[in-house]
Structure formats: C-alpha cells, structure tokens
Amino acid sequence: MDQAVGWQSPYFPKIFERYDRADFAQEFLRRSPAYRSSYAAAAAAPGADRARLFRRLASRWGLVFRLRS
Template identity: 75%
Template sequence: MNQAVDWQSPYFPKIFETYDRADFAQEFLRRSPSYRRGYRTARAAPAPLRAARLTALARRWGLVFRL
C-alpha cells in the first residue's frame, strides 16, 4: 500500500532530487484531472476504438512511447 508523503516534511524535497524531465512529466499527468478523465474515457472505449482513442490522448498530451 502506498503511503502519502507529508509535503511539510523537511525530507520531502529530497524525493525530487533524482527526478528527470520524464519523472516530473509523469507526476504532472498523474495529478491532472483532465488527463486522468481522458485516460479513463479512452480505456473504457470499446476494444475496436480503444487503441485509436489512446493514441489520440497521447498525441493531445505530447506523449511518446518508445518501443
């Protein structure tokens, strides 16, 4: 179970010392209500449409997934 980190803790900023751009981007998206809503909608789409909706979502948010 993930425990919430106390942002008031003096150790809180240390969490981000090793973050790179991708880590910060992931944290932004994880907290974005708009992205989360779009992802939830895309995942709930019928199977034939799901890939296209996820691709459109990725394009909208500027995401690139390397194979």
C-alpha cells in the same frame, strides 16, 4: 506500509532530488484530472474506439504508448 510524506515535511524535497524530466512529466500527468479522465475513457472504450482514443490522447499530451505483445 509506506506512508506518504507531507509537503510541509523537511524530507519532501528529497523525494524529487533524483527525478529527471520524464519523472516530473509522469507526476504532472498522474495528478491532472483532465489527463486521468481522458485515459480512463480511452482504457474503457472497446476495440477500434479504444485505439482511436489512445491515439488522440497521445497526440494531445505528447505521449508514446508502447504496444503490448
């Protein structure tokens, strides 16, 4: 099992050496309580409400959600 590297570890900066802008954006969103709450609400909503909430979420955070087939 992999263990998380503490931020005070000398290895911590190495984690981010290969990150591009999309990786940093994903990390930001993953750690944002506001985004996580909005995403959870959209994911739990039924039918048309779900689509509307995901459109609103995408607009607010500048995202594009790929459609699943």
